Amino acid sequence: SAVISQKPSRDICQRGTSLTIQCQVDSQVTMMFWYRQQPGQSLTLIATANQGSEATYESGFVIDKFPISRPNLTFSTLTVSNMSPEDSSIYLCSVARDRGKGEAFFGQGTRLTVV
Amino acid sequence: DAKTTQPNSMESNEEEPVHLPCNHSTISGTDYIHWYRQLPSQGPEYVIHGLTSNVNNRMASLAIAEDRKSSTLILHRATLRDAAVYYCILRDRVGDSSYKLIFGSGTRLLVRP
Numbered sequence: 001s002a003v004i005s006q007k008p009s010r011d012i013c014q015r016g017t018s019l020t021i022q023c024q025v026d027s028q029v030t031m032m033f034w035y036r037q038q039p040g041q042s043l044t045l046i047a048t049a050n051q052g053s054e055a056t057y058e059s060g061f062v063i064d065k066f067p068i069s070r071p072n073l074t075f076s077t078l079t080v081s082n083m084s085p086e087d088s089s090i091y092l093c094s095v096a097r098d099r100g101k102g103e104a105f106f107g108q109g110t111r112l113t114v115v
Numbered sequence: 116d117a118k119t120t121q122p123n124s125m126e127s128n129e130e131e132p133v134h135l136p137c138n139h140s141t142i143s144g145t146d147y148i149h150w151y152r153q154l155p156s157q158g159p160e161y162v163i164h165g166l167t168s169n170v171n172n173r174m175a176s177l178a179i180a181e182d183r184k185s186s187t188l189i190l191h192r193a194t195l196r197d198a199a200v201y202y203c204i205l206r207d208r209v210g211d212s213s214y215k216l217i218f219g220s221g222t223r224l225l226v227r228p
Contacts, residue, residue: 004158033215042202043159043218092158096214103149104216106158 004107020079023093028073031096049076083114124223127193135188137203147206152199
């Protein structure tokens, strides 16, 4: 298994500001992902965090809005930039150790409210 | 991306078996079928996965149709703790060394005492 620590667990932010969310894993993992879950909705994949290179973003998500870093195999950050109330969501970090068919693990999420 | 179709919600009585269906008619030959569940106020957790054969683990069983176009997650004795949203996901391989999980809308399971 993999233990994931996300910080902060929740925050209330002013519109126009930025928030950086940290994801720390207790062991090296191959894959790291960032998801968004809007209230009452399913999870939407934002991007795959690639170690040592630029993240791979899904359709509808751009680097200027959601810059991602992954400096090593156990840590990643997601920044939500120039926030608006529509960015109010739960943001989740997910990791997978196996390149093949193995299971993925999820953090508890960061609950973001933009006012 | 291969898609899955699940009922929006299902209900069960406590200690009875639950069969959660999933249709994935566009599945490709190398797609694995994964099931995750999300308990209230928590991140998703892995339940089970399979490719072609039925699978069992301590949490559940996965029955996969012979043509692989559908599958069923079986909880043998539902408990109140099993009340969650259950997601059936096709493992989407990207390149030859990575994969990502694309979530559908899932099935909300309600367990009655």
